Amino acid sequence: MGKVIAIVNQKGGVGKTTTAINVGASLAALEKKVLLIDADPQANASSGVGFDVSSAQSSIYECLIGKATIKDAVVGTAIKGFKLVPSHIDLVGAEIEMLNLPDREKIMKSAIEKIKDQYDYIFMDCSPSLGLITVNALTAADSVIIPVQCEYFALEGLGKLLNTIKLIQARLNPALEIEGFVLTMYDARLRLANQVVEEVRKHFGQMVFQTVIQRNVKLGESPSFGKPVILYDAASIGTSNYLNMAKEILQKNSKKKTPAGRQSND
Numbered sequence: 001m002g003k004v005i006a007i008v009n010q011k012g013g014v015g016k017t018t019t020a021i022n023v024g025a026s027l028a029a030l031e032k033k034v035l036l037i038d039a040d041p042q043a044n045a046s047s048g049v050g051f052d053v054s055s056a057q058s059s060i061y062e063c064l065i066g067k068a069t070i071k072d073a074v075v076g077t078a079i080k081g082f083k084l085v086p087s088h089i090d091l092v093g094a095e096i097e098m099l100n101l102p103d104r105e106k107i108m109k110s111a112i113e114k115i116k117d118q119y120d121y122i123f124m125d126c127s128p129s130l131g132l133i134t135v136n137a138l139t140a141a142d143s144v145i146i147p148v149q150c151e152y153f154a155l156e157g158l159g160k161l162l163n164t165i166k167l168i169q170a171r172l173n174p175a176l177e178i179e180g181f182v183l184t185m186y187d188a189r190l191r192l193a194n195q196v197v198e199e200v201r202k203h204f205g206q207m208v209f210q211t212v213i214q215r216n217v218k219l220g221e222s223p224s225f226g227k228p229v230i231l232y233d234a235a236s237i238g239t240s241n242y243l244n245m246a247k248e249i250l251q252k253n254s255k256k257k258t259p260a261g262r263q264s265n266d
Helices: 018-031 044-048 061-062 087-097 102-113 132-142 157-172 190-205 219-225 237-257
Strands: 003-007 034-039 084-087 122-128 143-151 178-182
Touching: 003 018, 003 132, 018 034, 018 044, 018 084, 018 122, 018 143, 018 178, 018 219, 018 237, 034 044, 034 061, 044 219, 061 087, 061 102, 087 132, 102 132, 122 132, 132 157, 143 157, 143 190, 178 190, 178 219, 178 237, 219 237
Parallel strands: 003 122, 003 143, 034 084, 034 122, 143 178
Antiparallel strands: none
16 A cells, blocks of 8 residues: 655745655656645646646546546656546636545545555645645645745744644544655855754754755756656766655554564665
8 A cells, every 4th residue: 555645834935846856756756656646726846747738638636526536647757657637727726626526635545545555655746725726735734844945934833733733633534644855955164054954953853855956057947847856967966865855754664564563674
């Protein structure tokens, strides 16, 4: 059974989509079967892996309003084992269309359940909001990755996001966990960036990934070429960072699956 991970932060520009694309591509390069669900109407994750959004026969929008299944909407990418459910600007209207549906917060969960066993990991790239689509993603997820930008105001808004996660845990998804906080856009030359890293690690301890995603030109350029950074420049710092993060995810989850009384070899 695949693990469903939502990548969430209501602040924009913190590296959600970059993380969704590149950690997914890195896990696929490590021979895992990965599905990326683009749950943001801007569809940046879709175009970032080279998919022409205007050519979509079905998208996550059709899946949520019952006009298609996720299996119908899945398309391939340039990396073997890395699939995509694209988004579309129509997703903007989905929240209104879903308002009067029964169990409206669990529509994404029901859609994903049908294909969950076909993948090792399913990532959902969420929009920078805490609206109904994001609530659906959190209700469907097993865990959450929270990107935190290494800049001023990094911790602003995290309290609200964590309160939302607690509400989801209390009312809709008791099993929801925090997979980890990932520090993004790190520049070691900046005193402020180092202070943010120190502050986040002090606040959240073991929940913070050891891997820090550094500012990297290739990482910024690769979406405009419709490629994960591992295909755009395999030798770049961005590629190395996201491969290390993917390995951390694998290591963390292999330890969880290890039976009590036995030690994981990872």
